[in-house]
Every structure is written in structure tokens, then in C-alpha cells.
Amino acid sequence: MxxxxxxxxxxxxxxxxxxxxxxxxxxxxxxxxxxxxxxxxxxxxxxxxxxxxxxxxxxxxxxxxxxxxxxxxxxxxxxxxxxxxxxxxxxxxxxxxxxxxxxxxxxxxxxxxxxxxxxxxxxxxxxxxxxxxxxVKAQTFFIKSLTVDAESLLLRAKSDETKAIAKKVYEAIRYSDPMSNEALSHVEAQIAIKFNEFSNAVVEDNKPLAETLGNELIILVNDRNKKCKILK
Structure with a gap:
């Protein structure tokens, strides 16, 4: 009691x-x-x-x-x-x-x-x-969890170059639409896979690969945001 x-x-x-x-x-x-x-x-x-x-x-x-x-x-x-x-x-x-x-x-x-x-x-x-x-908490878990991971990754970046692209990725995720949907499961799965690859590149301080994967990740996040608007 x-x-x-x-x-x-x-x-x-x-x-x-x-x-x-x-x-x-x-x-x-x-x-x-x-x-x-x-x-x-x-x-x-x-x-x-x-x-x-x-x-x-x-x-x-x-x-x-x-x-x-x-x-x-x-x-x-x-x-x-x-x-x-x-x-x-x-x-x-x-x-x-x-x-x-x-x-x-x-x-x-x-x-x-x-x-x-x-x-x-x-x-x-x-x-x-x-x-x-x-x-609502279940539908916003993906972006909120990914935002925490992106912020943590930003702190782990070693060089200015990787830190800069990590910051771009963090801001793209942070300001994206938090609401999820079953129709977004495919693109969110792609984002999760791409973020893991990007995270490894940043931790290893592989600047060219980190920049390439970071840009691809930002594109996927933007695509997800556009689909979110269509679903509303």
C-alpha cells in the first residue's frame, strides 16, 4: 500500500x-x-x-x-x-x-x-x-529513442568533421515528426539499419563513410516526414 x-x-x-x-x-x-x-x-x-x-x-x-x-x-x-x-x-x-x-x-x-x-x-x-x-507513447517511441541515440552519438564523435555530420543527423531526427504509423514501418526499418551503419562509421572516425551514410540517413528521415504528412 x-x-x-x-x-x-x-x-x-x-x-x-x-x-x-x-x-x-x-x-x-x-x-x-x-x-x-x-x-x-x-x-x-x-x-x-x-x-x-x-x-x-x-x-x-x-x-x-x-x-x-x-x-x-x-x-x-x-x-x-x-x-x-x-x-x-x-x-x-x-x-x-x-x-x-x-x-x-x-x-x-x-x-x-x-x-x-x-x-x-x-x-x-x-x-x-x-x-x-x-x-501516443508507443507511436512516438521510435523517433524519441532514435533522438537519444543520435544525441549520444554526437558526444562520441572524435573529429570536427564527424561531429558536424553527426550534428546534422541529430537535428534532422530531433525535429522530425514524432508520430509513427504502421505504414511507416518499412522506412523506419531502413532508418534504423542506416543509423547503425552511420553510428559505426562515426565511432570509427571514418569521415568519408560517415558523411555518405549521414546524408543518406537525412534523406530517409526527410522521406519519412513527407509520408507522415500524407498519412495525416
Whole structure:
């Protein structure tokens, strides 16, 4: 369990304990509705919402990345709001004697339904955004990975000549369209093979070969960019 929930649990337990102490400490002479059906309906409703809020918080804190937590912030916010609204409505049902118990039940059901739908919708939206984010990361991996390799190769260049062509290749890759596509798999495979050959030439400080392969690599990258535009 993540560290956040360890700090949250004591606060949640204290809040629930305070609610119970206040509920049962108030004498029946003050709350004439105490221990009547509407009282127990309101008490049960608030307690269940405390438990539901705890469940939402545990799911939130168990997220394995900050990005996932960020996407689930609306869910945790809704759970807090639902708890506050439930405490207000439940307290009214517990205290006000002239409200029929069936009115309290209907209000409780409506509140649960409204926030349940809202939380489920927020979770679905977070799931959709997360999948889109994963897809984008997968589609941009080739260029981003190649950019890192090109930058590393630039630092390994020994002479000014090889460093100059390595810089041209790095800039061509760095400023190319990051989005990939299945239709680009053939040209990207060519780029990967050509980059390996170019990398060996730069490391070996083979200036003529590095310049030739570097120019060919830049042409392939430009061809890929043109195809990217066509696919959009």
C-alpha cells in the first residue's frame, strides 16, 4: 500500500469516530428523533458513504504512477463531495422528526445513484485518456529513442568533421515528426539499419563513410516526414 494511504487512514478513522461520538453523545432530550427508523436510516447512510469514500481513496492512493493519480483526481474529489453531501442529508434525516423515513430513503438512493454514476463516468474517462496516452507513447517511441541515440552519438564523435555530420543527423531526427504509423514501418526499418551503419562509421572516425551514410540517413528521415504528412 502506498505511503499516502498510511497518512489518510488515521484521518478517516478520526472523522468516523467523531461522527459516532457526536451521534450517540447527543441526548434523546435534544434529538427527539434518536433511535427512530429515520435516525438509523440516516446513520447507516452516512456510515456506508464513509466506507465508500475510503474505498475510493484506497484505489486512488494505490495508483502506481503520478500520471494515473492525476487522471483520477476527479474521482477522489467526487467521493469527498459525496461524503459531505451525505453527512448533511443524513444528519437532517437523523434530527428532523417530521420528515417521513421514506423521504430519507429516496433522498439517500438518489444521492448514491448520482455520485455512483459520476464516479463511474470519471473512471471511464480516466481509463480512456490513459489508453490514449499509452498509444501516443508507443507511436512516438521510435523517433524519441532514435533522438537519444543520435544525441549520444554526437558526444562520441572524435573529429570536427564527424561531429558536424553527426550534428546534422541529430537535428534532422530531433525535429522530425514524432508520430509513427504502421505504414511507416518499412522506412523506419531502413532508418534504423542506416543509423547503425552511420553510428559505426562515426565511432570509427571514418569521415568519408560517415558523411555518405549521414546524408543518406537525412534523406530517409526527410522521406519519412513527407509520408507522415500524407498519412495525416
Amino acid at each position: 502506498k505511503k499516502g494511504i498510511k497518512f489518510y487512514l488515521p484521518c478517516w478513522a478520526i472523522a468516523l469516530a467523531v461522527f459516532n461520538v457526536i451521534t450517540f453523545a447527543v441526548p434523546i432530550t435534544v434529538n427527539v428523533n434518536k433511535f427512530k427508523p429515520s435516525f438509523w436510516i440516516g446513520y447507516t447512510f452516512i456510515t456506508l458513504m464513509f466506507i465508500a469514500q475510503l474505498a475510493c481513496s484506497i484505489m486512488f492512493f494505490k495508483q502506481d504512477s503520478n500520471d494515473k493519480r492525476f487522471l483520477n483526481i476527479p474521482i477522489i474529489s467526487l467521493s469527498y463531495t459525496a461524503l459531505i453531501v451525505s453527512i448533511i442529508v443524513g444528519a437532517v434525516a437523523m434530527v428532523v422528526s417530521f420528515i417521513p423515513y421514506w423521504v430519507g430513503i429516496i433522498l439517500d438512493v438518489l444521492i448514491v445513484a448520482f455520485y455512483a454514476i459520476a464516479i463511474i463516468s470519471s473512471k471511464a474517462a480516466a481509463y480512456t485518456i490513459e489508453n490514449i496516452d499509452k498509444k
